[in-house]
Amino acid sequence: MTQAASTDQATSTAAARIVVLAGGLSHERDVSLQSGRRVGEALRRRGLDVQVLDVGVGLLDTLRNDPPDCVLPLLHGETGENGALREVLGLVGVPYVGSDPQACRLAFDKPVAKSLIARAGVRTPPWLALPAETFRELGAAAIMAAVLTRLGLPLVVKPARGGSALGCSVVRTEEELPAAMVACFAYDAVALVERMVAGTEVAVTVLADPEPRALPPVEIRPDSGVYDYAARYTAGATEFVVPAELSPTAAAACAEVAVTAHSTLGLRHLSRSDLLVDTDDHVWFLEVNVAPGMTETSLVPLALDAAGLDVGAVYAGLADDAILSADKSLSQ
16 A cells, blocks of 8 residues: 555554564574564554564464454564465464465475566576485585586575575585585575576565555665675665666666566565666566565665655555455455
């Protein structure tokens, strides 16, 4: 919803009780807690009744015994993005903001998402998905030699399922590849190995209000040259330019790719696509996030601010939409 629409809808959610889910047991727990705290505070400033809950064995009993009007899942990593949590919320009949379980599964699995987005006509860097067991069965040295022959250098190695650049490495020499694979397999059993494309790194948020629209692109300029975990969550370690310094052609293409990714995967409410723009203004899709971070150094809040939107107003509007959608489903 637009900010004006969200403001109107805040009236109907003013009496609603909203639960923000944050934390969990993934490697991104700390980031999730920060996201939950920030969104919770933004909603409270709008006068909403908000409770921020961690995820644990007592969560289902809490939701059953005192069901909220809506849940905002702000869990990052596998716990919050692989669709399982949304399945459980559906089982207990609690409306929630965000994509449904099937869409989450498609987006969270990077090789699957890249395949579907490529079929939609979007560029994505050449890549391979390699399970750890394949290295054990067929021999690591032989597989890595084949990878280098097929994809060349430099490469990016990252977990097929995961976020916040945990387990992600840039490989510039043949000697760096074994350590990059080991680091990746510490976070996931499947590695995504893709050719590194040189260019400008951009993140584009898509907000469905109700039709998906791209917000101003955020250009990412890490001081270290690599947008890793430290660059993402250390204040001052990365410069963000909003809107990104792109040509009008490239900016329009980024918006189109992000909306295409959102629609192709069947996402709902809010998503963030990570893209690269090369020197020829070609846009390359990297991955999409269904539960993007909302911390002080996160990209979505920067895009919302550049679009003149308030975080609390947007999430209040999305909560209202989730409640209304659930009511319609029950009445059918």
